[in-house]
Amino acid sequence: MQFPIVAAVDGSEGSLRALDWAASEAARSQLPLRVVHASLWERYETAWPTFDTGRPAEQILAEHLVASAQERVERLHAEVRTTADVRPEDPVHALVHESHEAALLVLGSRGRGRIAGMLLGSVSLAVAGRSHCPVVVVPAAAPEIPPEPARVVVGIGDAAGPSAAVRFALAQAVSRHGELIAVRAWRSPAHEAAKHPLLSGSPTSAHHQEAADHLEEVLAVLERSGPGADIHRSVVQGPAHQVLIEAAEGADLLVVGARRADGHPGSRLGPVNHAVLHYASCPVAVVPDTPAPQ
Structure with a gap:
């Protein structure tokens, strides 16, 4: 059984850079890619309209986010088998759980929260410390063009x-x-x-x-x-x-x-x-x- 590479996305520029890195890694290693967004959107139900769909707006936005991420991967690397999922959980808990059946977890170094200006986000740090599989943290300023030779x-x-x-x-x-x-x-x-x-x-x-x-x-x-x-x-x-x-x-x-x-x-x-x-x-x-x- 092939475990996938798991890319965590949250809509931030840093997570998109990490997604691109994960997609390239999946193409090179010929592994499937799983795109995951985790959020406790229930906390924000009273702060967001429901759009009369019966679902919290945060859930709708999360589903749109992972769908957009999946489309991005398909444009960059059409050969990569890609799936996407939204998990209504604490991000650290969800990603550590994902690590049990992942070849690799890939995250951006900074998220979109109130402390996004920090050098390293709390989610990335916590997941790197608890994961059962290797974790790659992609910095916001990582060079676009890899060196030659690698x-x-x-x-x-x-x-x-x-x-x-x-x-x-x-x-x-x-x-x-x-x-x-x-x-x-x-x-x-x-x-x-x-x-x-x-x-x-x-x-x-x-x-x-x-x-x-x-x-x-x-x-x-x-x-x-x-x-x-x-x-x-x-x-x-x-x-x-x-x-x-x-x-x-x-x-x-x-x-x-x-x-x-x-x-x-x-x-x-x-x-x-x-x-x-x-x-x-x-x-x-x-x-x-x-x-x-x-």
């Missing part, structure tokens, strides 16, 4: 082998006929240099080498799993969020993992995920940890 950047964490995020990033690079940039950030504890000023050899060099060795171990396992994209290594000193944001400049996609306690989605993302979702200039994929395939 570049997918992935952060390499402390896991002994390739994480779900690393495998997802490789698959994305392969589908784009592009390159994978594997980034390992490292930092040298400040007390080491101060505590051992006369030691032969550099503690900084040792930390760099340790990071480089770990990166090679992870990629060696990944490369043995089968043919893939051209993989480039990057070992950089600095805070992980800053290193990843800089590495993702001009990239197609930045991929990060989301650690989950006991394998269950939680409601909070780590500080690195928060930072890249807020400040990365390209779309960001947040991939929940899952057991690696045997």
Whole structure:
């Protein structure tokens, strides 16, 4: 059974940009696309006329919104099988429920609510933290024309082998006929240099080498799993969020993992995920940890 790519729409410019990204991804991956709008329109029944249809105006507008979104996809990518649905639920709850049977969730970084001017909307942040499938958040200022060749950047964490995020990033690079940039950030504890000023050899060099060795171990396992994209290594000193944001400049996609306690989605993302979702200039994929395939 093929799970669809799910695109969340709310009528905002940001959600239309995310819809276009999702449609292109569906065309490339040959997956169906499901367009979803979720809203608790019952809250607004007394504030909207019913147009004598027996249905709240917000419901009518929502149905028009998803129908327009579906037509937009059909104009851009006629080959993509597209369905649309309106769910009278809290958006976060509805989209997390969708994630149980979705290959990918795609959202805009900002919605149309009162806090739309924020760098990252509350719905996008909450869904990225709770989703059971990978979530791609498309920024409002994402470049219209993807780079050539395509570049997918992935952060390499402390896991002994390739994480779900690393495998997802490789698959994305392969589908784009592009390159994978594997980034390992490292930092040298400040007390080491101060505590051992006369030691032969550099503690900084040792930390760099340790990071480089770990990166090679992870990629060696990944490369043995089968043919893939051209993989480039990057070992950089600095805070992980800053290193990843800089590495993702001009990239197609930045991929990060989301650690989950006991394998269950939680409601909070780590500080690195928060930072890249807020400040990365390209779309960001947040991939929940899952057991690696045997």
